[in-house]
Amino acid sequence: MTAVLEVSGLKTHFFTHAGVVKAVDGVDFSVNKGEVMGLVGESGSGKSITGFSIIGLIDQPGRIVEGAIRFNGDDIAGAPEETLKSIRGNRISMIFQDPMMTLNPVLRIDTQMMEAILAHEAMPKRQAWERCRDALGLVGIPSPEERLRAYPHQLSGGMRQRVSIAIAFLNKPDLIIADEPTTALDVTIQAQIIYEAQKLTKQTGTAMIWITHDLAVVAGLADRISVMYAGKIVEQGETDDVIDRPLHPYTVGLLGSVPTANNRGERLFQIEGMTPNMLALPKGCAFSPRCGFASEACQVPPPVEQVASRELRCYHPQSQVAAE
Amino acid sequence: MTVFVIRRLMQAFFVVFLMSVIVFFGVNIVGDPVYMFVSPDADQADIEAAIRRLGLDRPIWEQYFLFLKGAAQGNLGDSFVFGEPALKLILHHMPATLELAFSALFLSIVIGIPLGLFSGLYPDNPVSKGVMAGSILGFSLPTFWVGLMLILLFAVELGWLPSTGRGDTASIFGIQTSLATWDGIRHIFLPALNLSLLKISLAIRLTRAGVREAMGQDYVKYARAKGVSTSRIIFVHVMKNIMIPVVTVMGLEFGSLIGFSVVTETIFAWPGMGKLLIDAILQLDRPVVVAYLMIMVLFFVLINLVVDILYSILDPRVRLQDQGA
Numbered sequence: 001m002t003a004v005l006e007v008s009g010l011k012t013h014f015f016t017h018a019g020v021v022k023a024v025d026g027v028d029f030s031v032n033k034g035e036v037m038g039l040v041g042e043s044g045s046g047k048s049i050t051g052f053s054i055i056g057l058i059d060q061p062g063r064i065v066e067g068a069i070r071f072n073g074d075d076i077a078g079a080p081e082e083t084l085k086s087i088r089g090n091r092i093s094m095i096f097q098d099p100m101m102t103l104n105p106v107l108r109i110d111t112q113m114m115e116a117i118l119a120h121e122a123m124p125k126r127q128a129w130e131r132c133r134d135a136l137g138l139v140g141i142p143s144p145e146e147r148l149r150a151y152p153h154q155l156s157g158g159m160r161q162r163v164s165i166a167i168a169f170l171n172k173p174d175l176i177i178a179d180e181p182t183t184a185l186d187v188t189i190q191a192q193i194i195y196e197a198q199k200l201t202k203q204t205g206t207a208m209i210w211i212t213h214d215l216a217v218v219a220g221l222a223d224r225i226s227v228m229y230a231g232k233i234v235e236q237g238e239t240d241d242v243i244d245r246p247l248h249p250y251t252v253g254l255l256g257s258v259p260t261a262n263n264r265g266e267r268l269f270q271i272e273g274m275t276p277n278m279l280a281l282p283k284g285c286a287f288s289p290r291c292g293f294a295s296e297a298c299q300v301p302p303p304v305e306q307v308a309s310r311e312l313r314c315y316h317p318q319s320q321v322a323a324e
Numbered sequence: 325m326t327v328f329v330i331r332r333l334m335q336a337f338f339v340v341f342l343m344s345v346i347v348f349f350g351v352n353i354v355g356d357p358v359y360m361f362v363s364p365d366a367d368q369a370d371i372e373a374a375i376r377r378l379g380l381d382r383p384i385w386e387q388y389f390l391f392l393k394g395a396a397q398g399n400l401g402d403s404f405v406f407g408e409p410a411l412k413l414i415l416h417h418m419p420a421t422l423e424l425a426f427s428a429l430f431l432s433i434v435i436g437i438p439l440g441l442f443s444g445l446y447p448d449n450p451v452s453k454g455v456m457a458g459s460i461l462g463f464s465l466p467t468f469w470v471g472l473m474l475i476l477l478f479a480v481e482l483g484w485l486p487s488t489g490r491g492d493t494a495s496i497f498g499i500q501t502s503l504a505t506w507d508g509i510r511h512i513f514l515p516a517l518n519l520s521l522l523k524i525s526l527a528i529r530l531t532r533a534g535v536r537e538a539m540g541q542d543y544v545k546y547a548r549a550k551g552v553s554t555s556r557i558i559f560v561h562v563m564k565n566i567m568i569p570v571v572t573v574m575g576l577e578f579g580s581l582i583g584f585s586v587v588t589e590t591i592f593a594w595p596g597m598g599k600l601l602i603d604a605i606l607q608l609d610r611p612v613v614v615a616y617l618m619i620m621v622l623f624f625v626l627i628n629l630v631v632d633i634l635y636s637i638l639d640p641r642v643r644l645q646d647q648g649a
Contacts, residue, residue, distance in 0.1 A: 089551035
């Protein structure tokens with residue numbers, strides 16, 4: 001399979017008055033054509049910044065300090081704004097978290113959809129409008145002509161997120177970065193949105209990076225999962241492997257805190273402590289202060305190790321725990 | 325919408341009525357106009373004749389009732405000084421004030437919004453900081469002093485622009501206006517600038533605050549993620565959002581432009597309503613004062629109505645008929 005996107009050694013740092021925040025600190029992964037990769041982590045783990053780094057939307061005081069982002073073979077890390085602009089929304093599109101905030105409240109849906117086409121391709125407005133109408137139909141919006149004339153506030157949250165998905169697929173991109181697209185929605189709508197996104201990726205062969213803090217969401221959706229902690233990917237592998245046999249203690253903890261039918265009525269597992277202060281990360285493994293298995297060795301940052309088909313940053317793989 | 329407008333007009337009628345009570349009785353407390361109009365050596369019979377002629381011999385409530393009766397027929401009383409209907413006097417002076425106010429509004433929009441936009445987009449630029457410092461001056465310097473300084477600089481020292489009067493006027497759509505002749509425009513420039521200084525500062529600050537807020541919004545980042553050009557983001561996505569507060573505030577301020585023109589008109593000897601009012605107050609010409617205030621109330625009510633309608637056009641989330649009475 002050919003990789004649509006190859007990220008290697010990506011470091012995005014923010015130079016604040018209080019110090020340098022290493023939001024993304026040496027991230028490697030690749031996404032193949034038609035593949036869905038789940039990028040999982042807590043708030044502040046750097047998963048969204050990773051997504052924004054890829055499309056070059058990192059604002060001051062942040063910037064990509066190191067690493068390569070090869071998209072269809074070309075390194076687009078630090079590419080000129082004009083190049084990035086022609087890629088954004090065209091070859092790589094993005095779905096944001098909160099559809100209430102991302103659609104402009106004073107512009108009609110058709111305006112906001114058509115501009116995504118017309119920014120990249122010159123065509124008669126009528127033709128662009130028809131493409132928008134068809135796209136809305138594709139994501140299961142009834143009477144799309146009417147919805148196109150509506151303003152965002154006239155649509156429900158789920159409907160708005162469907163519009164965002166339709167916009168993301170408008171130009172048949174090679175890659176879609178979905179940044180917590182279901183977090184702001186209630187659970188039934190969440191399931192529908194995931195279904196639509198999954199259906200469309202299958203149909204179009206578009207690769208997707210699904211950023212979320214919810215392992216349960218990506219378990220059924222992603223082909224591969226990357227777990228991020230404090231700016232680094234700590235575990236990466238096939239979804240089934242990661243879910244069934246998590247190796248990293250952090251992944252184990254995350255999985256343990258997902259409610260399932262088996263642990264009904266029991267207290268959910270909780271990872272002790274708080275997410276680390278990104279300005280003062282612990283020495284060595286950033287997870288070690290919260291980890292029950294930490295040892296002397298963890299004072300030195302663990303390198304990436306290949307364990308079976310998986311990549312791992314840990315001295316204490318937890319296969320025996322998962323076997324319980 | 326129609327229901328909304330009708331309801332608002334009914335409210336307006338009530339407000340105007342209430343104002344008429346306050347204004348009429350308020351003005352009647354201040355001074356005795358009779359002594360302004362009879363010669364100092366007039367005897368008692370002359371004075372009483374004058375009082376009767378002005379209708380001041382009747383009880384105040386009866387005067388008010390007569391005033392209301394006249395007002396319902398479009399007659400706001402005759403000026404004590406000129407003997408002409410007060411309404412006619414005011415309407416005669418109105419175009420001068422309106423053209424001044426409109427010119428000032430125009431200046432504040434074409435100067436204020438671009439400057440505010442620039443300083444909002446580039447807050448750290450030295451030019452932006454200069455603009456912001458200037459807007460503080462615009463807010464704090466008293467209008468009359470700035471007016472005098474403008475005259476001193478442009479009319480006296482440099483001799484570029486005239487300092488008093490309207491200059492030549494010509495007719496556009498049957499209205500005599502200075503804006504139709506070059507000489508008139510030269511005359512209106514200084515007073516309009518003087519009047520607009522406060523509003524320019526207001527427009528700068530409003531626009532800047534709006535731009536800074538909007539640029540940080542998700543919809544801007546989302547538009548960038550769609551690959552939309554920067555100019556389209558600024559002039560469509562951002563501008564359309566910030567026009568909501570800007571139009572609302574600037575529209576409401578239009579009333580105060582007309583009100584504030586009293587000071588500017590006095591300094592620049594601009595023959596508008598404001599100057600007429602000052603003269604009327606000095607001469608205790610009650611009917612003119614009352615008529616002026618009534619017309620101003622009407623202006624404010626109408627401006628508010630227009631702003632509400634504009635607001636609903638700019639912001640699709642606002643539905644006028646949803647608002648309670």
